[in-house]
Amino acid sequence: MRYLPLTTDDRRAMMAKIGVSEIDALFRDVPKGAIAPLSAFNLPDTQGELEVDRAMSKLAAKNIAAGSAPTFCGAGAYKHHVPSAVDHLTQRSEFLTSYTPYQPEIAQGTLQYLFEFQTQVALLTGMEVANASLYDGSTATAEAVLMAQRVTKRSKAILSGGLHPHYAETVDTVAGLFGEMKRAPVTPGSAEDIIALIDEDTACVVVQSPDVYGLIRNLRPIADAAHAKGALLIAVVTEIVSLGLLESPGAQGADIVAAEGQSIGNGLNFGGPYVGLFATREKFLRQMPGRLTGETVDAEGRRGFVLTLSTREQHIRRENATSNICTNSGLCTLAFTIHMTLLGEEGLSRLARLNHAKAVALADRLGKLKGVEVLTPAFFNEFTVKLSKPAAAVVDALAAKGILAGVPASRLGGAADLLIVAATETATDDDFAALEAALNRALA
Amino acid sequence: MSETRYTDQHEWVRLEGDNATVGITKFAAEKLGDVVYVELPAKGKAVKVGAEAAVVESVKAASEVYAPVGGEVTGANEALTTEPSKVNDDPEGAGWFFQIKLSDTGEFAKLMDAAAYAEFTKSP
Amino acid sequence: MAMNNQGRPSDAGAGAGQTSGIVTISGDRGLDHEEKLIFELGHGAVGVDLPDVKIADDRLGGMRRKGAVGLPGLSEPETIRHYVRLSRKNYAIDSGLYPLGSCTMKHNPRLNEKMARLPGFGDLHPLAPASATQGALAMISELMKWLTVLTGMPAVAMSPKAGAHGELCGLLAIRAALEARGEGHRKRILVPESAHGTNPATAAFAGFTVDEVPAKPDGHVDADALEAKLGPDVAAIMLTNPNTCGLFEPRVKEMADAVHAAGGYFYCDGANFNAIAGKVRPGDLGIDAMHINLHKTFSTPHGGGGPGAGPVVLSERLAAFAPLPLLVHDAKGFRLIETRAEAPEGAQPFGRMCAFHGQMGMFTRALSYMLSHGRDGVRQASEDAVLSANYILASLKDVMSAPFGEGPCMHEALFDDSFLEGSGVTTLDFAKAMIDEGYHPMTMYFPLVVHGAMLIEPTESESKESLDRFIHVLRTLALEAKTGQTARFEGAPHFAPRRRLDETLAARKPILRWKPAQLQEAAE
Structure with missing residues (x-):
């Protein structure tokens, strides 16, 4: 087996040193009969690279990759162009095959990029501090609600109806163990009156902008109303590129920002791994979940970085930990930070403007079609249309023609006639024309 | 006139009238190592004996500090929030944590005196 | 210091390896470069070429950003040099033995990386219609088969994103099963004091109280003490096997039988599965739920601390409570069940662990590893x-x-x-x-x-x-x-x-x- 360096002779010599004559002597504590014969595992035997590559490629070829078709799917995961440098750098052995930087003297590479990442996330979100990432946007949102419960010592959370339903369910599953998770009703394309739901028992209000139907929300009045009742505002962002063009949640009064960072540096990957961004105000630092990297000096006075404030974490506090999470999304943060470095201020601004311009152009074209009504008045790169036929059937019909038309709202528990459509910098005029023509036929 | 007593959770309590000053012992400070953060109770908070009243964190550990006596919190050593090193430098003096207005002097009497505490920390 | 013609010191001598006292002009030391932060290096360059689209008439609802973000600007060569220099400050499996106990720092095959990047997997949208994702769903199904056969367990929940997330998933399934039995009052979980800190953290997080079980002087869990602690309020035991002392628990079956007899479940921390995979089936030991760290046993890269993946195998008694989404296969092919309303007869999913369907990028790598090894x-x-x-x-x-x-x-x-x-x-x-x-x-x-x-x-x-x-x-x-x-x-x-x-x-x-x-x- 090509990954196993020991030869039969090596194994024999090692067993001699140990003083056993057969390998099962080392498994003597396993209860009698519990060592299964190889035949008990109905699975294939060792295969070479060529065979595995062939089998996996065969499965991969049965899917429609976003880059191989006109693609308008969004709803929490977005097709963007990732510069070639990103993947080459993340595949460096020293990044790819290292562990959590617990020995800082030989992990400065990881620690420094995490420090840079934390700074980028704080800047983007308009917050004071950010952690070294969580699993993804949905789990970051759940952690944000748990943190708000700790900070306010209240248990109830109010979830905007525009919060991605998968996020709401994730929050419900976890933070719902500790209090009521009240979901506001939603009218796709318009903002609900969430302020009326805030009361003295409310720990936090969770609002996504742009929301799952693409609508951009004004967070300021919600933040003010929440603060007036002693509650926190958690702002959720599933399309982080939008912050290149939109006012940051921090500038609108958010107390915690939970976001999905997939759009920058990371592929679609059929849903994971992604990277959860988490930022907050300095005053809440001690209540923040997740890993943190901090600056310090070494014994010679040179600047260096270490994991810090780790006493909040479960390996020290055990049942008193702030959360049970013990990993960040290391390599995905690296991809994020490299891509963001390549973009810089000007690149991010251009990317965001390009996305918005594409979406505006597409909305205008689709709005002219018979049987299509654009519902979202203010949006970034994604909006919702009402179709004259069930959206899921339309999406299936278009997929058969090699077009990924968007995400039917019904897939997320929404209305049958709604389609969520995203247009990023990767969409071309030809893609628009193909969608237009196919929609026309499907809705005729 | 004041009297200092100790708990098996390594807190010390100095009683002056009905005002008790609480901190962690030198033994505890040494065990914790460099203290990096202290979370103190709010003034006016009512605490019961044995309840969690403060948190102390070092680089390698985090511990709750329990109220050795019940009563109302009358003050907290805010200097520790910016200079937690005081806990290591002078644990039983400038590194005090908080003060409590005692509700039951009987609770104080049940605690160990200096000799008993010294004996307690000697046993493995 | 005398140098040989390879430029290495020819005589180690007394000061071997010590810095020679020379302070370099640059501050760098040969291959070891000091590297500033990107914020100190940035100077207004750009590392991408994108059109400068002007937006006269935005549709942003008045929420357009007023100030700059404050990001630095670097070109591509500067960016690459920066991260390459940083990378050289890291230790890695590829450069040396990495003996971190309980972390399983094994070789990460590069075929896995190649397979994860096949466009059909790496560039696949999670909400693309089922007809466009049959190969991906078949791939997940194949991995599920490997995990269930290797563990001898009937079901597996794929969405947990790491080991600790898998623990939470397993305990929430246990909680749901207890509630379904009308025994939600069972709140105590027995955890050995030798357990990894995440075990008690997760148990407390999932709403249980933690009761510690001592270890014996020989490093095994004190099975007698564990059995003595069982009772009608016990929800589960949470053991690591092989345990954190690196030993197999010889009385594991006995402890499993005891907790089952007492009406509780057996959660196993699968962090150490790499000792027994392909040899001992956890299902044969009476385990009800166990997370599997794909980044340990199945070689997906640790990546400087993630991302990992922590699928949870479940016994017959817990299978019905697996979280959404569920993968089903029928005459029309593979399909994801993503809402409770669509759940098949008998399924009572306890909720959802995360958006979408888990760490696909880790699934492709793990399956490539399994197919390679056989x-x-x-x-x-x-x-x-x-x-x-x-x-x-x-x-x-x-x-x-x-x-x-x-x-x-x-x-x-x-x-x-x-x-x-x-x-x-x-x-x-x-x-x-x-x-x-x-x-x-x-x-x-x-x-x-x-x-x-x-x-x-x-x-x-x-x-x-x-x-x-x-x-x-x-x-x-x-x-x-x-x-x-x-x-x-x-x-x-x-x-x-x-x-x-x-x-x-x-x-x-x-x-x-x-x-x-x-x-x-x-x-x-």
Whole structure:
């Protein structure tokens, strides 16, 4: 087996040193009969690279990759162009095959990029501090609600109806163990009156902008109303590129920002791994979940970085930990930070403007079609249309023609006639024309 | 006139009238190592004996500090929030944590005196 | 210093390896470059070429950003040089033995990376219609088959994103099963004191109370004490097997039977599955739920601390409570069940662990590993991992102290620091000296039940020559420490990119992000 360096002779010599004559002597504590014969595992035997590559490629070829078709799917995961440098750098052995930087003297590479990442996330979100990432946007949102419960010592959370339903369910599953998770009703394309739901028992209000139907929300009045009742505002962002063009949640009064960072540096990957961004105000630092990297000096006075404030974490506090999470999304943060470095201020601004311009152009074209009504008045790169036929059937019909038309709202528990459509910098005029023509036929 | 007593959770309590000053012992400070953060109770908070009243964190550990006596919190050593090193430098003096207005002097009497505490920390 | 013609010192001499006292003009030291932060390097360049679209008439609802973000600008060559220089400050499996116990730092095959990047997997949208994702769903189904066959368990929940997330998933399934039985009052979970800190953290998080079970002097869980603690309020036991001391629990079946008889469930932390994969089926041991760290046993890269993946295999008794989404296969092909309303007869999903369907990028890598190894290779890998750990134990136990050294271990060898007693060398000094020798230290101070624990997990990826070299270095270090030759330990490491870092300073005055100079001054 090509990954196993020991030869039969090596194994024999090692067993001699140990003083056993057969390998099962080392498994003597396993209860009698519990060592299964190889035949008990109905699975294939060792295969070479060529065979595995062939089998996996065969499965991969049965899917429609976003880059191989006109693609308008969004709803929490977005097709963007990732510069070639990103993947080459993340595949460096020293990044790819290292562990959590617990020995800082030989992990400065990881620690420094995490420090840079934390700074980028704080800047983007308009917050004071950010952690070294969580699993993804949905789990970051759940952690944000748990943190708000700790900070306010209240248990109830109010979830905007525009919060991605998968996020709401994730929050419900976890933070719902500790209090009521009240979901506001939603009218796709318009903002609900969430302020009326805030009361003295409310720990936090969770609002996504742009929301799952693409609508951009004004967070300021919600933040003010929440603060007036002693509650926190958690702002959720599933399309982080939008912050290149939109006012940051921090500038609108958010107390915690939970976001999905997939759009920058990371592929679609059929849903994971992604990277959860988490930022907050300095005053809440001690209540923040997740890993943190901090600056310090070494014994010679040179600047260096270490994991810090780790006493909040479960390996020290055990049942008193702030959360049970013990990993960040290391390599995905690296991809994020490299891509963001390549973009810089000007690149991010251009990317965001390009996305918005594409979406505006597409909305205008689709709005002219018979049987299509654009519902979202203010949006970034994604909006919702009402179709004259069930959206899921339309999406299936278009997929058969090699077009990924968007995400039917019904897939997320929404209305049958709604389609969520995203247009990023990767969409071309030809893609628009193909969608237009196919929609026309499907809705005729 | 004041009297200092100790708990098996390594807190010390100095009683002056009905005002008790609480901190962690030198033994505890040494065990914790460099203290990096202290979370103190709010003034006016009512605490019961044995309840969690403060948190102390070092680089390698985090511990709750329990109220050795019940009563109302009358003050907290805010200097520790910016200079937690005081806990290591002078644990039983400038590194005090908080003060409590005692509700039951009987609770104080049940605690160990200096000799008993010294004996307690000697046993493995 | 005399140099030979390769440019290396020809004579190690007394100052071997010490910096020669020369201070370089640049501050760099040969291949070890000092590297600024991107915020200090940025100068308004751009590393991408995108059109400069002007938006006269935006549709942003009045929420357009007013100020700049404050990001630095670097070109592509500057960006690449920056991250390449940073990468060289990291230790990695690809550059050396990485003996971190309980972390399973095994070789990460590059075929896996290639497969994860196939556009049909890596560039696939999670909400693309089922007709466009049949291959991906079939791939997940195949991985599920491997996981269930290897564990002898009937079901598996794929969405947990890491080991701790898998623990939470397993405990929430147990909670849901108890509630469905009308026994939601069972709130106590028995956790051995030797458990990894995430176990009690997760149990408390999931709304249970933690009751610690002591370890016996031989490193095994005290099964009698565990059985004595069982009762009508016990929800589950949460064991790690092989355990954190690197030992297989000989009474595991008995403990499983006891907890079942008491009406509770058996959660197993699968962190150490690499010792027994392809050899022992957890299902045969009476386990009800176990997470599998794909980044440990199945070689998906650790990536500097993630992303991982933590699928949870479930027994018949818990299978119905697996979280959404569910993967089903019928005449129309594969399909995801994403809402409770669509759930098939009998399924009672407890909720949802995350958006979408889990760590697909890790699934492709893990399946590539499994297909490459095959069942015979997986079994051989486990045997080699156990053999290598025992070889290290046998080769070091006379100079280092092994608390449970008399018997064989599983895939990790545990030592304690009693061999350093009186030497003036601390466990930390010993570990840091290993860095100077070109090794990543072993796991230290864990498990907590052993004083000054040093847990060595070589994995199956090391050649005998590599193991022998490692053993030689550790033996020499141990002997030097014991014979008063402590110079190399004092203030180690000497040859790493950084000397010891001041963690107290970092925690007392946290600096968690870069700030422009004027902001920094204002803050001071």
